[in-house]
Amino acid sequence: MKFGVLVSEGPYTHQAADSAYHFVTAALAAGHEVPRVFFYHDGVNVATRLSVPPQDERNIQKNWTALAKEHDVDLVVCIAAAQRRGMLDANEAERQGKDANNIAEGFRISGLGQLIEMGIQTDRLVTFGD
Amino acid sequence: MSEVKKFLYVNRKAPYGTIYALESLEVVLIGAAFEQDVRLAFVDDGVFQLTKGQSTDGIGVKNFSPTFRALGDYDVNKLYVERESLEERGLSEDDLQEITYEDEDDDWEEKPSIHIISRAEMADVMADADVVLSF
Numbered sequence: 001m002k003f004g005v006l007v008s009e010g011p012y013t014h015q016a017a018d019s020a021y022h023f024v025t026a027a028l029a030a031g032h033e034v035p036r037v038f039f040y041h042d043g044v045n046v047a048t049r050l051s052v053p054p055q056d057e058r059n060i061q062k063n064w065t066a067l068a069k070e071h072d073v074d075l076v077v078c079i080a081a082a083q084r085r086g087m088l089d090a091n092e093a094e095r096q097g098k099d100a101n102n103i104a105e106g107f108r109i110s111g112l113g114q115l116i117e118m119g120i121q122t123d124r125l126v127t128f129g130d
Numbered sequence: 131m132s133e134v135k136k137f138l139y140v141n142r143k144a145p146y147g148t149i150y151a152l153e154s155l156e157v158v159l160i161g162a163a164f165e166q167d168v169r170l171a172f173v174d175d176g177v178f179q180l181t182k183g184q185s186t187d188g189i190g191v192k193n194f195s196p197t198f199r200a201l202g203d204y205d206v207n208k209l210y211v212e213r214e215s216l217e218e219r220g221l222s223e224d225d226l227q228e229i230t231y232e233d234e235d236d237d238w239e240e241k242p243s244i245h246i247i248s249r250a251e252m253a254d255v256m257a258d259a260d261v262v263l264s265f
Contacts, residue, residue, distance in 0.1 A: 040153065041149065041150065080153075081153060111160065113161075113163070113164070115157065115161075115263075116137070116160065116166070117164070119135065119137060119261040119263070120135055120164065120261075125261050125263070127263065127264055129264065
């Protein structure tokens, strides 16, 4: 089966990004496809490469980046939600005249159309949120 | 795009206090361009999103409630509001703003977009959807 996944709560504060990660890992291990994960609301904060959790804790961003690399999962961060919350890639930072960017490897910023497209193209859309 | 799916946007939160309602509406507006079969559900505190006479002057955030009246122009004209959620909050249909659309299949007659339905009927609306996005 082909799954689309939506993460709609922020990392560490909420379990959503962890549960989604475990779900995607299990789904792939069971032979299912997960072509894309979409990050919305505070879920966009998962994509910052500047978070520094204590060393004995899981690093949520690094987990996702490694998963995306290994299984070719498209990690998409909503641009509108990201801009509100100070999440910028290099292109956006330049366009908006900001002096830094923070999007981690494996994530890309794009529009909400990618969420709708995921809903159309997958068999199930699974939301991890509140 | 050949395949048309039934997209259901479930709105559960009050319009202000959290960003869910506003960012839900942003998905609806973008999603309208994909020519899917779109329905909106309003349950729990989500029914407050459709109340008329909203003013945000005192809280310094944008009042986005007029946008709901523009949904008809985007071919989004099936808004289901749960009666029990209204009643539990002391609200009735009279407290909601009037939202209409022009029916192109019926000589552009203006028709109401809001349908007040029971909790049991809401379950059917949810079961009927292909894609449920919950906000």
